[in-house]
Amino acid sequence: MEGDLASTGDDVPPNSLRRTAVLCVFGLVVAAILTLLQTQRSGLEQDYTTVALVFIAWMLAAALIGSIYPLADKWFYDGKIHDFKQDWSNAIRSVAILVGIHQASTKIPFSNVYELVGTLIFLALGLWWMSDRSKCGFILALLFSVFGAVIGAGAKYVGYASVQNEANLFGYVSDWCIGYSASITFGSIGRILAMPPSQRSKRYLTDSSDKVHVE
Template sequence: MKATLAQLCFRGIVLFTTGVFFTLILSLLQIQRNLPLLKLPITFSVLYSPWWVPAISGTASAIVGLLYPCLDQKLGEHQFYEQEWSNVIRCVGVFIGINHAIAKINFTSNLQLSLSLTVLSIGLWWWFDRTTSGLGLGVSIAVIATFITQMLVYHGVCNYTEHDFLYIRAWLPCVLFCGGITVGNIGRQLAVDDFIDSERKRHRE
């Protein structure tokens, strides 16, 4: 299945927009706990996050969403072709629900929060993915992005107290993992739609 440049650009724009949307939702939910995603003296958004945070998240979402169908083809995992947009929308709903639970539920400890999210993350992968490529990319995204966040805190870009940072570190890897799975499913479905459109055009010709 080969995509045209126009199809890839369209997928990239949709995935970029999705990543920005997820970032703003996450920021809004964390503000409800008086914990903005990044505490900086100068901000460019009503959601108290600098402009480059949604931009980086959107770019990462576009890359991840385009990578998923490619890896599926390389590994021969084609079961995602059986999915529909309704399944993808349910995945998005569960992902937003997990973020909402983090903001609303007061866990007794960071360990309880981390373990609960780990179970939910594995469940989301099992219900909506079940592929080796999805699991591998999700774990890779969680590890790399968490490491980058720790470096930002270490170098003073993110001004958190030790208590706040321990709380963030308890949920951030799982949220990133779930976000990778969700964006990957969107990217897969976009690839399926492009493939169907291409086949229809070929048959008409």
């Protein structure tokens, strides 16, 4: 019975090509927002080649992270996708928090750099607690963000920094926090896209039932 249900068209998640396309669109949107905010803050026009590279990097990162998260879930959780708060409202909220973390790293005045670094780390880990809460998600976001921070440091070293901050301790931590938050965000979107409709419906009914009991 379960095999018959799994084989029906209504229980098949979108194919890989569609998922990748949607993830690339989200990556493009995030890159456009962050680049626009950075341009408004600095008042300087960005080099088109650099902006294009940044956009491509965000699109590739979104597609890669969003594809790996559900695959890792299936390995960690016996073939199931982690579904804690995996819905579109939570995904959009994560994008907004990601943009907020970027703004906090560039515009909010703090008394010293350590206070700012602590705030950014708290916000990034808070996003994980609010949107994910899985060991798999925590580890993957940590790995992706460290890799992204290394790439960002290399970009600063060769002079291709655009959305990033200065090449100092704060700049590196800021890049890590943005990369960590982006990993959580794109991972959540990838999970939603890879989740079979039956699992989404079951989770929605469970959430609705919990709200009724609370009321």
